[in-house]
Amino acid sequence: MNSKPTLSPTTETTARARLADLSSGELRARLKRGELVLRSGPIRMAIRCARDDVATALWRLYAEYPVEAPGGFADFHVHLRGTDLLRRWIKPQIIFEHDGHAPFLALPQPQAFALLEWGMNWCIANYCHQYLMAHAAVVEKNGFAAILPAPPGSGKSTLCAALVHRGWRLLSDEMTLIDPASCNILGLARPINLKNASIDIMRSYAPDAIFGPVVPDTKKGTVAHLRAPSESVRRVDETARPRWIVFPKYEAGSAPVLTPMAKHEAFLQLAENAFNYAALGRQGFEVLGEVIDMSDCLSFRYSQLDDAIAIFDELAARASAASELAVEADMA
Amino acid sequence: MLNARSAWHLRTWDEGAVAWNAVNGNTHAIDPLTAEVLTASRLQGVSDELLPEHLAQRLALPLDETLEHAILGALDRIRQLEAP
Numbered sequence: 001m002n003s004k005p006t007l008s009p010t011t012e013t014t015a016r017a018r019l020a021d022l023s024s025g026e027l028r029a030r031l032k033r034g035e036l037v038l039r040s041g042p043i044r045m046a047i048r049c050a051r052d053d054v055a056t057a058l059w060r061l062y063a064e065y066p067v068e069a070p071g072g073f074a075d076f077h078v079h080l081r082g083t084d085l086l087r088r089w090i091k092p093q094i095i096f097e098h099d100g101h102a103p104f105l106a107l108p109q110p111q112a113f114a115l116l117e118w119g120m121n122w123c124i125a126n127y128c129h130q131y132l133m134a135h136a137a138v139v140e141k142n143g144f145a146a147i148l149p150a151p152p153g154s155g156k157s158t159l160c161a162a163l164v165h166r167g168w169r170l171l172s173d174e175m176t177l178i179d180p181a182s183c184n185i186l187g188l189a190r191p192i193n194l195k196n197a198s199i200d201i202m203r204s205y206a207p208d209a210i211f212g213p214v215v216p217d218t219k220k221g222t223v224a225h226l227r228a229p230s231e232s233v234r235r236v237d238e239t240a241r242p243r244w245i246v247f248p249k250y251e252a253g254s255a256p257v258l259t260p261m262a263k264h265e266a267f268l269q270l271a272e273n274a275f276n277y278a279a280l281g282r283q284g285f286e287v288l289g290e291v292i293d294m295s296d297c298l299s300f301r302y303s304q305l306d307d308a309i310a311i312f313d314e315l316a317a318r319a320s321a322a323s324e325l326a327v328e329a330d331m332a
Numbered sequence: 333m334l335n336a337r338s339a340w341h342l343r344t345w346d347e348g349a350v351a352w353n354a355v356n357g358n359t360h361a362i363d364p365l366t367a368e369v370l371t372a373s374r375l376q377g378v379s380d381e382l383l384p385e386h387l388a389q390r391l392a393l394p395l396d397e398t399l400e401h402a403i404l405g406a407l408d409r410i411r412q413l414e415a416p
Contacts, residue, residue: 262345262347262348263345263347263348264345264347264348264349264350264361264362265348265361267343267350267359267361268350268359268361271359277359278357281354281357282341282352282354285341285343285350285352285359286341289343289350292343292345293343
């Protein structure tokens, strides 16, 4: 399992239409017919929805993503629709369907776009068993990937958002897809889901960043999605080699502290964060073991984003220097 | 035929190891000595009677009561992990 990072074999690199190439009318028409097939990395989603607010949010957050021609292949067909007639007038609700089945309860209409994002995550997590999938952010620099698994409230998404606005490439904020054959990580580069205080923190940390609708009173509190940087979307088909597994923890007032973790402990924690480790059986065990083998495993406590960025940049610089030395040694 | 005793897969590092049992699907973190016991007993088929002497030789340690007790304790832990 020594495959170098490559372009994902499941995707094509030829130029194709982006969502921003569609007129507003064409975008809405395709959405109404369920013919908007949006691609992020190896995943193609056919989206059906007649709501203008969802079309606007897609326009803001997915403008640079490729779209397939109407009728093109899609891995998933998802539908956001209103509930029954009475609910159209009293506290209207929205429901998410995948292939005609609704895996979640209906939510208030203002949460429509957030529900679409969560629903798309649900589809990937429940069906894409060709990959080992972990609930973890993953970012890359100089060809090396840092996997950031962490429970909610640990500051994972905030740290991920900060890193990708300071030179790191976003592969994913929410789920890490590992190719079992190569152990390389595939990119999704979907919008970053921020919650509560993180939204204002990122507004001030990256003033030029583009946000989708800010939705209060969800089960997760106030949520907003942050558009992925253009460079990350453009390079989404470049896989990355795992180099670090970092378990971040935001602690108010804490100085940045990076602590090595025993690999067997990191293995168990990453397995706990994997959606389909158990389902993959022996393959899950072997692939996770390979990823742990090739990665430095660390826990990371921080309170200031700039401190965190400096530490991650230093990790990347050291890895690059070590890699160059190894190449020179090979040539000698 | 696959049974809990023959179904172990192991990955070891300096500080410890993880072991996965294909019968019950469970993964466990184990200490280095337990990893040695599991390797010898379950992967290499060394009998329980020969296990202390085999491991003492392999680890280049004198076989005293303390080591034997630790080995048998590790073997007992492995049996517990093999429960369905």
